Amino acid sequence: MISLELYNYWVVIFLMMAGFYTLIVSNHLIKKIVGLNIFQTSVFMLYISMGKVAGGTAPIAAEGIETYSNPLPHVLILTAIVVGIATTSLALALVIRIKESYGTVQENEILELDHISDTGPQA
Amino acid sequence: MISEHIPALQVVVPLLAAPICFMILNNRMAWLFATLVSWLSFAMAIMLVMEVKDGTVLRYEFGGWAPPWGIEYSVDILNAYVLLIVSGIAAVVFPYSWKSIQKEIPESHYRIYFTAMLLCLAGLLGMTITGDAFNLFVLLEISSLSSYTLISLGRDRRALTASFQYLIMGTIGATFILIGIGLLYALTGTLNMADLAVRIPPLEGSRTLEAAFAFLIVGFGLKLAMFPLHLWLPNAYAFAPSAVSAFIGSTATKVAIYALLRFLFTIFGTKFSFDYMQVHWLLMPLAVVSIMFASIVAVFQDGIKRLLAYSSVAQIGYMLLGISLVNVTGLTGTLLHLFNHALMKGGLFLTLGAVAYQIGNTRVKSVAGLGQAMPFTMGAFVVGALSLIGVPLTVGFISKWYLILATLEKGYWPLTVLILISSLIAVVYTWRIIETAYFQDRPADAPPVSEAPLSLLIPAWTLIAANLYFGINSSLSTELASSAATMLFGGNL
Numbered sequence A: 001m002i003s004l005e006l007y008n009y010w011v012v013i014f015l016m017m018a019g020f021y022t023l024i025v026s027n028h029l030i031k032k033i034v035g036l037n038i039f040q041t042s043v044f045m046l047y048i049s050m051g052k053v054a055g056g057t058a059p060i061a062a063e064g065i066e067t068y069s070n071p072l073p074h075v076l077i078l079t080a081i082v083v084g085i086a087t088t089s090l091a092l093a094l095v096i097r098i099k100e101s102y103g104t105v106q107e108n109e110i111l112e113l114d115h116i117s118d119t120g121p122q123a
Numbered sequence B: 001m002i003s004e005h006i007p008a009l010q011v012v013v014p015l016l017a018a019p020i021c022f023m024i025l026n027n028r029m030a031w032l033f034a035t036l037v038s039w040l041s042f043a044m045a046i047m048l049v050m051e052v053k054d055g056t057v058l059r060y061e062f063g064g065w066a067p068p069w070g071i072e073y074s075v076d077i078l079n080a081y082v083l084l085i086v087s088g089i090a091a092v093v094f095p096y097s098w099k100s101i102q103k104e105i106p107e108s109h110y111r112i113y114f115t116a117m118l119l120c121l122a123g124l125l126g127m128t129i130t131g132d133a134f135n136l137f138v139l140l141e142i143s144s145l146s147s148y149t150l151i152s153l154g155r156d157r158r159a160l161t162a163s164f165q166y167l168i169m170g171t172i173g174a175t176f177i178l179i180g181i182g183l184l185y186a187l188t189g190t191l192n193m194a195d196l197a198v199r200i201p202p203l204e205g206s207r208t209l210e211a212a213f214a215f216l217i218v219g220f221g222l223k224l225a226m227f228p229l230h231l232w233l234p235n236a237y238a239f240a241p242s243a244v245s246a247f248i249g250s251t252a253t254k255v256a257i258y259a260l261l262r263f264l265f266t267i268f269g270t271k272f273s274f275d276y277m278q279v280h281w282l283l284m285p286l287a288v289v290s291i292m293f294a295s296i297v298a299v300f301q302d303g304i305k306r307l308l309a310y311s312s313v314a315q316i317g318y319m320l321l322g323i324s325l326v327n328v329t330g331l332t333g334t335l336l337h338l339f340n341h342a343l344m345k346g347g348l349f350l351t352l353g354a355v356a357y358q359i360g361n362t363r364v365k366s367v368a369g370l371g372q373a374m375p376f377t378m379g380a381f382v383v384g385a386l387s388l389i390g391v392p393l394t395v396g397f398i399s400k401w402y403l404i405l406a407t408l409e410k411g412y413w414p415l416t417v418l419i420l421i422s423s424l425i426a427v428v429y430t431w432r433i434i435e436t437a438y439f440q441d442r443p444a445d446a447p448p449v450s451e452a453p454l455s456l457l458i459p460a461w462t463l464i465a466a467n468l469y470f471g472i473n474s475s476l477s478t479e480l481a482s483s484a485a486t487m488l489f490g491g492n493l
Helices: A004-025 A029-051 A071-102 A107-118 B002-023 B027-052 B077-101 B107-129 B133-152 B158-188 B193-199 B207-223 B233-239 B242-267 B269-276 B280-299 B304-324 B328-359 B375-389 B395-410 B413-439 B454-472 B475-490
Strands: B058-061 B072-075
Touching: A004 A029, A004 B158, A029 A071, A029 B158, A071 A107, A071 B133, A071 B158, A107 B158, B002 B027, B002 B058, B002 B072, B002 B107, B027 B058, B027 B072, B027 B077, B027 B107, B072 B077, B072 B107, B072 B193, B077 B107, B077 B242, B077 B328, B077 B454, B077 B475, B107 B133, B107 B242, B133 B158, B133 B242, B158 B193, B158 B207, B158 B233, B193 B242, B207 B242, B207 B269, B233 B242, B233 B304, B242 B269, B242 B304, B242 B328, B242 B475, B280 B304, B280 B413, B304 B328, B304 B395, B304 B413, B328 B375, B328 B395, B328 B454, B328 B475, B375 B395, B375 B413, B375 B454, B395 B413, B395 B454, B395 B475
Parallel strands: none
Antiparallel strands: B058 B072
């Protein structure tokens, strides 16, 4: 029986698989980056879910607040989001350069062009 | 006292030097500055090795926050040894870079190159020294992102696709590691490695712990190019600028192996990793296939850099084989091979950089006749190749000797035969190059070639000479490797 109480973890797994699938299957480099982003986002949600305490608030020391969520996973994920942004921007920059030098962002066409240059001078 | 802060400075100095280097507008000054920083890191690594050689463990609490709350750097024999490898290679590659990149990278990119090299160095050193699992992920990403940039600086447009492919696979690997660390945190509520090591054993049998273990193995497997997760490696090494191939090829995968060892032995502990999860039965067949497959593929390569890249996959196989034997001799072999492979591949890639500088490419066909035209460069290549094969008096022999001893100790004689056969295949693929260089004449229409400049030859020969020195007087490397291996099996951080 699927427990609905843990539905956020099911969302995590769905996003993770969807992102991973997009990453592997798509031929378009930008779509690959989108897949990679969805894949990473699922992990952010995993961390955020595990830090959340039911009924808890933000960890601010004030009167009347007894239960609060664990802030550490949330802070960790801020760092991971920054890493994710850096990765995405670098990947997009590479795609621009690839488009400039190959004239395409379709992986199969790039492989074909590489195959042609493999018979030419090789590094 | 400044010496107390060396564990922190080891990482902080190159990390802060990177933006400063970017702000130095004069290219030559930026290079001198980066070189100075790399030497400083090497000096600090030597000091750390001296301090922990007798088995003491240095702990450094960041900002005075006591672990497990604060981030802690802890230095023991194992990571001091890996720090020595990484910073030692950096101290040779940085001075070499100036001449080498002049023919491979446009002048406007020099500063970016040195900045990225410093960031990559800081990331790798940080991954090695940190005692905090999440910190390891962050520093892993710092080193990975800068190495994607460095690879994309290659002249050939295929460097761009190689870099993109590495970025995709590297990020999947890093995200798997992040999932693994997250699951461990969910179980134990701590990220400190020493603390994790205490809290994990009672959890044996937990499905979450098993999942975390699997995610971490696959994640590090991607980063260290474990067969069949090695697909990013050959192109990345083949199309990167020569100095980058030398640096990344001899340090990045080594640090990933170190991280794998740290998780397998220290955090999960030998009891969980090997007795309960039986991970060596996963690693051993993969190691065997990667040694055979990559060695054979290497024989058929046209480009020497790609050939050496496949040979690297095979060498990583040796290191995994040493781990999968689960005895002290095997692990000593693995650790020695970390050190020795860094020396031989670093030396060979630097030699190839000198060839690329003089003739513009590094195809097997193009080196014809270079034995006479560039005697010092090709001489260095021959010594490096002998070391790769594992001829006595070179470092390659020492690590293979330990691996063979370990297989015999276990009674797995087919593995002994495998190591010998793969060494013979190494003879085949290196002989192709040596035969072309020495016994074929340079085509009559080819432009005349002269010896490479000294600023390339000296760093290349430094690493090649180290191959011979540590092959003859192996007491330093074997002593460190065997005490680190004993420590890992002893299970104390």
